[in-house]
Amino acid sequence: MKKISFVIVLLLAGLVWSCGDDKPKEKKEDPFKTSASKAKKTTDKGSSEATLSDEKEAEKEAEQTTPIPPEQLKKAKEIIVAISGADLEAIDGKKKYKLFCTPCHGMDGKMAINGAKDLTKVKTSLEENVAQIYHGKGLMTPFRGVLKDAEIVAVANYVRNDLRK
Numbered sequence: 629m630k631k632i633s634f635v636i637v638l639l640l641a642g643l644v645w646s647c648g649d650d651k652p653k654e655k656k657e658d659p660f661k662t663s664a665s666k667a668k669k670t671t672d673k674g675s676s677e678a679t680l681s682d683e684k685e686a687e688k689e690a691e692q693t694t695p696i697p698p699e700q701l702k703k704a705k706e707i708i709v710a711i712s713g714a715d716l717e718a719i720d721g722k723k724k725y726k727l728f729c730t731p732c733h734g735m736d737g738k739m740a741i742n743g744a745k746d747l748t749k750v751k752t753s754l755e756e757n758v759a760q761i762y763h764g765k766g767l768m769t770p771f772r773g774v775l776k777d778a779e780i781v782a783v784a785n786y787v788r789n790d791l792r793k
């Protein structure tokens with residue numbers, strides 16, 4: 629009996645030892661593989677640049693599709709509802725646009741500085757635009773406090789009615 633249990637213990641120890649031996653081998657291979665592929669990337673400049681710009685584009689796309697938070701849309705709706713037609717008529721939306729928006733968007737709305745969007749291709753709603761002008765978004769600065777609520781709606785209308793094609 630003692631002999632058998634000794635053999636079993638030996639076998640088990642052998643098993644444990646062989647398993648223990650296998651794992652480090654796999655682990656050893658991994659860093660080797662990654663460093664090899666890293667080396668490939670760094671030597672092949674063209675492809676590494678391509679992957680970088682791909683990542684940047686993916687980031688840009690993610691930014692562009694980021695929805696405006698619902699509480700900002702709610703606030704925008706409140707602003708739009710509170711503004712009367714007479715309030716809007718008293719404001720020169722084009723003048724406000726020229727003063728505050730051209731540095732990034734250009735007079736024609738097509739100048740897209742710092743990821744600013746082409747305003748001739750606006751597909752978003754008036755609420756979204758008012759929310760974006762009021763609260764800012766991405767690299768666009770907020771105009772809350774800079775422009776009055778009615779001025780924000782007027783300038784959004786100018787973009788939608790006069791710049792958008």
Ligand code: HEC
Nearest residue numbers: 728729732742743744745750752757765766767768769783
């Ligand atoms: C500091 C630069 C800057 C200024 C100034 C600026 N914008 Fe922007 N604008 C941006 C950027 C950047 C974006 C894209 C932001 C994003 O959606 O991530 C943008 C996006 C927009 C959009 C959204 C377009 C769409 O397709 O949904 C509107 C509308 C807009 N701007 C209107 C205005 C108006 C009106 C003004 C002036 C009151 C203004 N912007 C001033 C940088 C600016």
